[in-house]
Structure formats: C-alpha cells, structure tokens
Amino acid sequence: MSTYTLGTSEPLTFHHELSFFSCSEEKLDRWLCNQALKDHDLGRSKTFVVCDPADEGVVAYFTLSLEVIETKQSIPQSVRHMLPKGYPKSAAVPAILLGKLALDQTIQGKGLGMELLGEARFKAKEAADIVGGLFLLVDPAKGKEGFYEEAGFERVPDTNRMYQSLIDA
Numbered sequence: 001m002s003t004y005t006l007g008t009s010e011p012l013t014f015h016h017e018l019s020f021f022s023c024s025e026e027k028l029d030r031w032l033c034n035q036a037l038k039d040h041d042l043g044r045s046k047t048f049v050v051c052d053p054a055d056e057g058v059v060a061y062f063t064l065s066l067e068v069i070e071t072k073q074s075i076p077q078s079v080r081h082m083l084p085k086g087y088p089k090s091a092a093v094p095a096i097l098l099g100k101l102a103l104d105q106t107i108q109g110k111g112l113g114m115e116l117l118g119e120a121r122f123k124a125k126e127a128a129d130i131v132g133g134l135f136l137l138v139d140p141a142k143g144k145e146g147f148y149e150e151a152g153f154e155r156v157p158d159t160n161r162m163y164q165s166l167i168d169a
C-alpha cells in the first residue's frame with residue numbers, strides 16, 4: 001500500500017491544470033480536457049477533481065449526473081430488492097450516475113481508485129440526501145466490472161449497468 005493518499009475532491013473550474021492528466025484511457029483524458037468543464041457549466045453533469053498537493057496538477061476525477069429511471073418496472077428484477085418496501089410501481093426512481101472515474105496512471109494500483117470511488121459515493125449520497133435518490137449507477141468500461149463489484153456494486157444479467165443502493169450508505 002502506498003503512503004500517498006488522495007486529497008479531497010473539489011468542483012472542476014477553469015483554474016485546474018488538466019493537460020498532464022493521463023489515465024491510460026485516451027477517451028477519458030480527452031473528455032476531461034475538452035468536455036468536462038463545458039458540461040459542468042451547463043449543468044449536464046458535475047465533475048470533481050483531486051489535485052496533487054506538490055504541483056496542483058489534477059491526478060484524479062469523477063463525474064456525477066442525475067438519472068431518472070422511468071418506473072420501478074424498468075429496474076431489473078435482480079436489483080429491485082434494493083428499493084424500499086412499498087415503493088409505488090408506477091413512480092419514477094431517481095438515481096445518480098457515476099459517468100466517469102479515473103486516476104492518473106502514475107498512482108493507479110495502490111488502492112487509490114477505491115478511495116476515489118468512496119469519495120464519489122460520498123458526494124452522490126450527499127446529493128441524494130438533499131434531493132432524493134435511490135441508486136448509484138455505473139456503466140463500467142470493459143474489464144472494470146470487477147473493480148466495481150469489489151466496491152459492492154451489483155451486476156445485472158444481460159446489461160452493462162451496475163447498481164449500488166444509496167439508501168443505507
């Protein structure tokens with residue numbers, strides 16, 4: 001285990017230095033540099049970054065947005081057990097989507113990904129406590145399902161989407 005620990009996350013602003021961030025998934029690097037702040041300012045999603053205390057460069061980020069699942073019936077059977085008893089059949093189910101999560105490759109594989117996911121979950125729970133929200137959702141990239149499973153997300157047969165309850169968080 002490394003002695004390096006992640007600092008606290010903060011909302012992305014134009015002051016943040018993003019150009020050196022590299023997580024080994026070029027699409028996620030490009031999205032951070034070119035799209036994250038636009039979507040953040042438009043209110044489509046909110047991106048939080050963690051900076052290296054030594055040089056202030058961004059070393060990690062995650063992105064959250066609101067997702068409304070049409071009805072209880074649209075939730076896969078295998079994860080309906082996470083809904084509170086008596087949840088109305090035809091009511092919409094509010095949830096929070098963890099759309100992006102990435103660490104700079106220089107600090108991967110040291111347990112910090114799990115720390116970052118914990119921070120994302122904490123923020124999602126804070127939002128859900130204010131506006132309502134029953135699930136944290138993720139659509140993992142190929143090969144990353146195990147990481148989310150390790151963190152307690154549940155897989156759903158025949159889909160890529162994974163679910164974690166925000167109620168008892």
Ligand SMILES: CC(C)(COP(=O)(O)OP(=O)(O)OC[C@H]1O[C@@H](n2cnc3c(N)ncnc32)[C@H](O)[C@@H]1OP(=O)(O)O)[C@@H](O)C(=O)NCCC(=O)NCCS
Pocket residue numbers: 023024025028101102103104107108109110111112113114115139140141143144145146147150
């Ligand atoms: C995914 C990512 C955030 C994980 O961070 P990390 O620092 O490498 O992971 P950690 O060291 O915190 O791993 C925590 C645990 O998850 C496990 N794990 C990590 N990646 C895994 C994977 N792809 N499959 C299965 N388990 C995985 C680790 O073995 C570790 O388990 P342990 O505690 O039992 O040893 C990081 O690799 C990353 O930024 N990758 C590039 C961007 C990306 O692919 N993001 C995800 C998009 S869905």
